[in-house]
Amino acid sequence: MRKIIIGIMGAGENATPTDIENAYQLGKSIAEQGWVIRLRVMLNL
Numbered sequence: 001m002r003k004i005i006i007g008i009m010g011a012g013e014n015a016t017p018t019d020i021e022n023a024y025q026l027g028k029s030i031a032e033q034g035w036v037i038r039l040r041v042m043l044n045l
Contacts, residue, residue, distance in 0.1 A: 003034075003035065003036050004033075004035040004036065005035070005036045005037075005038055006030050006035050006036065006037050007038045008023070008026070008027075008037060008038070010023060
């Protein structure tokens with residue numbers, strides 16, 4: 001059986017508290033479905 005892979009790009013260091021809460025809730029919902037999350041965080045170093 002194939003796994004569903006979800007790609008998520010975030011705001012990185014520019015994320016607001018609301019962005020972080022939304023990302024948490026989205027990740028939780030995805031995990032509850034048993035899907036795989038592939039994260040990409042962009043940082044300006």
